[in-house]
Each structure stands twice: as structure tokens, then as C-alpha cells.
Amino acid sequence: MRHLLYLASRSAWNRRLTLSLTLTAIALSVALLLGVDRVRRDARESFAQSVSGTDLVVGARTSPVQLMLYSVFRIGEATSSMQWESYRKLAAHPLVKWAIPMSLGDSHHGYSVVGTTADYFEHFRYGGGEALAFTKGKRFDGVFEAVVGADVAERLGYRVGDRITLNHGGGEMSHAEHGDKPFAVTGILARTGTPVDRSVHVALEAIEAIHLDWQAGAPIPGVSIPAEHVRKFDLTPKAITAVLVGLKSRAAVFRMQRYVNELPGEALVGVMPGVALAQLWQIVGMAERVLLAVSAMVVAVGLAGLVAVVLAGLNERRREIAILRSVGARPRDIFLLLMTEAVGITVIGALAGVVLLGVLTLALAPFAAARYGLIIEPAFIAGGEGVLLAAVVAVGVLASLVPGYRAYRLSLADGLTPRL
Amino acid sequence: MATPNIIEIRDLQFTWPRQSAPCLDIPHLDIAAGERIFIHGPSGSGKSTLLGLLGGILVPQRGTISVLGAALERLPAAARDRFRSDHIGFVFQLFNLVPYLPVIENVVLPCRFSARRRSQAIKAGVSVRAEAVRLLLHLDIGAELLERPVTELSVGQQQRVAAARALLGRPEVVVADEPTSALDADRQAAFLRLLLQECSAAGATLLFVSHDRRLAGEFTREIALPSINAARTHETVA
Numbered sequence: 001m002r003h004l005l006y007l008a009s010r011s012a013w014n015r016r017l018t019l020s021l022t023l024t025a026i027a028l029s030v031a032l033l034l035g036v037d038r039v040r041r042d043a044r045e046s047f048a049q050s051v052s053g054t055d056l057v058v059g060a061r062t063s064p065v066q067l068m069l070y071s072v073f074r075i076g077e078a079t080s081s082m083q084w085e086s087y088r089k090l091a092a093h094p095l096v097k098w099a100i101p102m103s104l105g106d107s108h109h110g111y112s113v114v115g116t117t118a119d120y121f122e123h124f125r126y127g128g129g130e131a132l133a134f135t136k137g138k139r140f141d142g143v144f145e146a147v148v149g150a151d152v153a154e155r156l157g158y159r160v161g162d163r164i165t166l167n168h169g170g171g172e173m174s175h176a177e178h179g180d181k182p183f184a185v186t187g188i189l190a191r192t193g194t195p196v197d198r199s200v201h202v203a204l205e206a207i208e209a210i211h212l213d214w215q216a217g218a219p220i221p222g223v224s225i226p227a228e229h230v231r232k233f234d235l236t237p238k239a240i241t242a243v244l245v246g247l248k249s250r251a252a253v254f255r256m257q258r259y260v261n262e263l264p265g266e267a268l269v270g271v272m273p274g275v276a277l278a279q280l281w282q283i284v285g286m287a288e289r290v291l292l293a294v295s296a297m298v299v300a301v302g303l304a305g306l307v308a309v310v311l312a313g314l315n316e317r318r319r320e321i322a323i324l325r326s327v328g329a330r331p332r333d334i335f336l337l338l339m340t341e342a343v344g345i346t347v348i349g350a351l352a353g354v355v356l357l358g359v360l361t362l363a364l365a366p367f368a369a370a371r372y373g374l375i376i377e378p379a380f381i382a383g384g385e386g387v388l389l390a391a392v393v394a395v396g397v398l399a400s401l402v403p404g405y406r407a408y409r410l411s412l413a414d415g416l417t418p419r420l
Numbered sequence: 421m422a423t424p425n426i427i428e429i430r431d432l433q434f435t436w437p438r439q440s441a442p443c444l445d446i447p448h449l450d451i452a453a454g455e456r457i458f459i460h461g462p463s464g465s466g467k468s469t470l471l472g473l474l475g476g477i478l479v480p481q482r483g484t485i486s487v488l489g490a491a492l493e494r495l496p497a498a499a500r501d502r503f504r505s506d507h508i509g510f511v512f513q514l515f516n517l518v519p520y521l522p523v524i525e526n527v528v529l530p531c532r533f534s535a536r537r538r539s540q541a542i543k544a545g546v547s548v549r550a551e552a553v554r555l556l557l558h559l560d561i562g563a564e565l566l567e568r569p570v571t572e573l574s575v576g577q578q579q580r581v582a583a584a585r586a587l588l589g590r591p592e593v594v595v596a597d598e599p600t601s602a603l604d605a606d607r608q609a610a611f612l613r614l615l616l617q618e619c620s621a622a623g624a625t626l627l628f629v630s631h632d633r634r635l636a637g638e639f640t641r642e643i644a645l646p647s648i649n650a651a652r653t654h655e656t657v658a
């Protein structure tokens with residue numbers, strides 16, 4: 001067997017240009033397949049880690065998935081708001097242990113601004129039930145104070161005491177500024193691996209204050225209320241975006257949900273995070289399967305290319321096969337020689353794909369985390385990827401049977417004198 | 421005492437697949453150890469086919485072909501392949517060498533497949549490589565060519581490298597199928613001289629196929645294949 005490996009590698013080296021191209025194709029396709037799978041798993045993981053301990057998310061009536069997306073994951077924008085009065089009712093309900101009001105819609109360099117109360121730092125939980133912690137500074141206290149997430153602080157280089165201005169509306173492209181009312185950074189949160197890292201937290205009153213001289217999403221012409229005068233106004237919000245609710249007993253969640261859904265005065269919805277996530281995966285699952293199937297097909301194309309290249313080379317190698325037969329190679333050896341080549345390229349290609357993906361995820365992980373809040377594990381092989389990889393190699397071995405068998409037949413038919 | 425004949429053929433019939441008439445029908449052929457046989461015959465008369473039978477690549481449908489006392493047709497396929505690498509060295513007309521291996525690797529190839537050839541090469545030299553280098557030198561292939569790709573050799577050099585490979589590890593039989601037909605007259609003579617010299621030095625029995633009957637004088641016996649082959653061959657004399 002060793003001499004066959006030697007021959008196969010020398011022969012492959014002799015045709016390294018064509019073979020390295022097929023190897024590249026396989027490496028890329030494997031990286032794609034594993035990458036799709038990894039992003040899929042890591043996306044689920046980071047979504048599942050984003051909220052914990054919240055029994056209900058309450059907001060204006062919309063689909064549960066959408067409510068979760070904008071209130072917890074800060075993806076997309078709230079289409080409608082709920083009344084402050086409803087929050088008061090919820091918070092006062094005997095079954096409710098805590099209720100965190102949230103007002104969303106403004107942004108800061110593309111990061112979302114969350115208007116909330118001290119309850120947020122008190123009761124919000126993520127991951128396996130961890131509470132928020134400060135690396136520097138403390139909670140906001142005054143109206144024009146802000147607490148920034150770890151990513152915001154790191155990427156924008158903020159320190160406690162820095163002054164920042166908020167933008168109206170979301171996205172990095174938002175130009176309308178609340179430049180007249182700067183905020184002081186009072187605290188920086190420890191990294192959580194959740195959307196909290198990419199949020200700027202201010203008091204609910206602050207959201208009211210910066211919009212005092214605004215109407216219908218634009219500054220009221222000719223009206224400008226300076227920051228030092230805002231306290232003369234009533235800064236109690238009239239509307240907020242959503243409420244995170246923790247119950248005294250989980251068992252009461254359905255009763256509470258019914259209470260929310262039937263609250264008179266406005267159409268609200270209470271969503272259990274786990275249920276909404278399950279719905280989300282159901283919607284996304286279809287697309288995921290299609291993506292996986294397409295990547296699997298790309299791998300199949302790569303392997304078909306390999307078989308084609310090895311088969312095409314076979315005709316030119318009939319002379320060589322006859323020589324090997326004359327020095328004692330069995331037809332079985334010829335079969336193994338061709339198998340070794342094709343399997344070897346599959347395995348090396350697959351490993352190269354793994355390394356490529358590892359390097360890519362290392363390089364792109366910070367970007368994916370900052371841009372999409374996707375925490376990609378910088379692992380070379382993770383989760384079910386071993387199974388996928390084994391499947392690729394298994395299909396590669398099966399595909400290699402084709403040139404192997406063809407060479408076997410040729411070596412029997414040709415003997416010492418190939419008929420070309 | 422083993423049989424004095426190194427090759428014995430009795431009532432051999434061989435028909436190629438999908439052909440109605442046999443290609444070879446040889447009632448009787450004996451070749452003694454140490455003979456140098458010159459085999460000739462028109463193109464298509466079955467010379468290469470006979471060599472394939474001797475090498476155990478082809479198996480007769482009838483009769484027996486024994487080499488060194490072993491009836492090849494009764495050996496299992498793997499044993500025949502083994503037998504070939506242990507006891508027979510081949511030289512062909514053209515393209516004898518594996519294109520992706522350098523000169524020295526082409527020569528030691530049989531020793532990769534046959535433990536017997538390897539141990540005999542080591543016995544003859546100090547190592548397989550040393551013995552290969554010695555043979556190559558005898559065949560006028562200098563040390564400077566050892567690591568060269570074979571594709572850079574002239575045809576004459578290629579044939580001599582192939583001869584060194586056929587002789588390495590002292591196989592009992594050397595089979596050469598028109599090894600000189602790609603060479604010009606001067607080189608033919610030189611190549612043949614070297615081959616004969618090395619075969620006798622190694623004590624190998626030589627079976628040499630050629631169209632060119634001018635070469636026959638150097639051999640101990642001349643066999644016209646049609647004269648021992650009872651099968652009617654279809655092709656006309658070349």
C-alpha cells in the first residue's frame with residue numbers, strides 16, 4: 001500500500017495544476033457548506049442567548065416574531081407603540097414581579113438607542129440568567145445621561161464622561177440629529193454577546209426630552225427648546241415601544257398573556273420569547289434548508305468535477321497503467337491507485353475547506369458581531385460539522401469508485417498493450 | 421531437480437474476447453534456461469499476445485503454459501501478478517517509463533512490487549539503489565541522469581533505462597517486445613549488445629520480439645511465430 005501512496009502522490013504532483021484547481025473547488029464548496037451550517041447554528045445560539053428570565057414581551061398588536069425581533073434583537077423598527085397607561089397597569093398587576101418599559105426608534109452611529117428605566121439594569125437577564133454588569137461607571141441618573149454597551153464603547157472608543165449626540169430614526173445613514181441635546185456617558189456595560197452590547201441606554205424621560213421640539217419625525221420649524229429648559233416640561237412618556245415582563249410565578253404566564261391580550265383600551269399582544277423563537281425558526285428553517293441543500297449541491301458539483309478530471313486523465317495514463325501492470329501491479333492496485341488519488345484530493349480539499357472557514361470566521365467574526373450581532377464561534381470544527389464533513393468524504397469516496405473501477409476495467413482489458 | 425525447461429507450452433489456445441477464431445494455437449514449445457530466443461512474425465501474428473500469456477496477464481482458454489515449473493493458467497490472478505513481478509522483466513517498444521517518476525525511481529519500480537526482486541537486488545548490490553545505479557552505468561546511463569525526469573531522455577536512453585528496470589533484481593526471464601524498433605540502426609545494435617550482455621551477466625533467459633530479422637544472428641534460437649502457431653492469422657505480411 002505504501003508504494004501505491006507514493007505512486008499516487010507523485011502522479012498527482014505531476015498533474016498538480018488541474019488537480020489543485022479541483023481541490024480548490026472542493027475546498028471552497030466545503031467551506032460554503034460548513035459555513036452555512038455554522039452561521040445557522042450560531043445565529044440560533046445567539047438569538048437564544050439574547051433574553052432569559054423574561055416571561056412575556058408586551059407590545060402593540062403585531063406578529064409575535066416581529067415583536068421579538070424589534071424589542072429584543074433590535075432588528076427592524078416598531079410599527080406602532082403602546083400607551084404608557086398600559087405599562088402602568090401591567091406593572092401594577094399582582095402577578096407581575098417586574099416590568100421593564102422600553103422606547104426604541106432613535107439611533108447612535110447605527111446602534112439602537114433604548115429608552116428605559118433603572119429596572120432594566122436591575123431585572124434584565126440574558127444567556128443562562130446572567131444580569132447586566134458595568135465595566136466602568138454606573139447607571140444613568142439624569143435626563144441627559146447614557147449607558148453604552150460593550151461594542152458601542154469599543155468601536156466608538158467611548159469612555160465615561162464622553163459627550164455623545166443621538167440621531168433621530170435608525171440606521172447609520174440617519175442625518176436628522178438631536179445635536180442640540182448632547183448626552184454624557186455615565187457607564188459602560190460588560191460584554192454580553194447579545195444586542196445589549198450594541199445599544200445605547202438612556203432614561204425614558206430623555207427620549208421625551210429630545211423630541212419635545214419635534215413632531216411627526218421632524219424638528220418643528222422655528223421651535224427650539226434648549227437642553228437646560230426641558231425640565232420645565234412634563235417628561236412622562238405618553239407612549240413606549242414594548243415592555244419586558246417578569247412574573248412572580250411562571251405558571252401564571254398564560255393567565256397574564258390573556259390579561260394582556262384582553263386589556264381594554266388598546267390592542268396589545270403578550271409573547272412568550274421561547275414560543276416566538278420557535279416560530280421564527282419555523283419561518284427561517286425553510287430558507288436554511290434551501291441554503292444547505294444548495295451548498296450541498298455545490299459540493300456535489302465540486303466532486304463531480306473531480307471525477308471528471310480524474311477520468312479525463314485516465315486515457316492518457318493507460319500507458320502508465322500498462323507499465324505498472326508489467327512490473328507486477330494487480331488490477332486491484334490500479335483500482336486503489338486511482339481511488340487514492342480521488343479520495344486524497346477529496347480529503348485534502350475538505351480539510352482545506354475547514355481551514356479556510358476557520359480563517360474566514362476568525363477574520364469576519366468581529367464584523368459579523370458588530371454588524372449583525374452574530375456571535376460566530378472561532379472554532380475549526382464545531383457541532384454537527386464533523387458529520388457534514390464525514391458525509392462529504394463518504395460521498396467523495398463513493399464518487400472515487402467511478403475512476404477507480406474504470407481504471408480497473410481498463411487495466412484488465414489493456415493488459416500490457418493498451419489499445420488507444 | 422527442477423525441469424530443465426524454463427518455459428513449457430502444451431496445446432495452448434488463446435482467443436481474444438469477442439473473437440471467433442483463436443489468435444494463438446501452440447501445440448508445443450519448450451525454452452531452456454539461459455536461451456536467447458528471437459521471435460519474429462508478421463504484424464498481428466500474436467507475438468505480443470504470446471508475451472502477455474507468458475507474463476500471466478492473459479490466460480489461455482485451453483492447454484498449459486508453465487514458467488519456472490509453475491502452470492500459470494492454474495494460478496489465481498493475484499498470484500500470477502505476483503509471479504510476473506518476481507520472475508519476469510519487461511521491455512516494450514516505446515513509452516516504457518512512468519512519466520512522472522525520475523530515472524532512478526523508474527528503475528527500482530519492480531522492487532516496490534516484488535519483495536523477491538528487492539532482496540535479490542540488495543544481495544547483488546548493497547542496496548536496491550546501488551544495484552540500480554550499477555545496472556544503469558552498465559547500460560551507459562550516467563549518474564548525472566539519475567534524478568532527471570524521464571521525459572527529458574532520448575528514446576535510446578529511455579530504452580536503456582527500461583532494460584535496467586527489466587534486469588533489476590535478477591528476474592529469470594526477460595521479455596522484450598520490439599525494444600529496438602524506435603531506434604536507428606546504430607543504436608539498435610548498441611542497445612542489443614548491452615541487453616544481451618546484461619542478460620547473460622544476470623543469467624536471465626531472453627525472449628526478444630522483433631520484425632527486424634537482421635538482428636537474429638545474435639541469438640541462440642530463432643522462432644517464427646507462424647511456424648509454431650496452428651491458428652490461422654488474418655493479417656497480411658507486413
Ligand SMILES: Nc1ncnc2c1ncn2[C@@H]1O[C@H](COP(=O)(O)OP(=O)(O)OP(=O)(O)O)[C@@H](O)[C@H]1O
Binds near residue numbers: 417436461467468470
Ligand atoms: N486487447 C486486445 N483485444 C482484442 N484483440 C486483440 C487485443 N490485442 C491484440 N488483439 C488481436 O490479436 C491479434 C494479435 O495481436 P498482437 O498484438 O499479439 O500482434 P503482434 O504480433 O504483436 O503484432 P505487431 O507486430 O504489430 O505488434 C491481432 O489480430 C489483434 O487484433
Ligand SMILES: [Mg+2]
Binds near residue numbers: 467468469597
Ligand atoms: Mg506486438
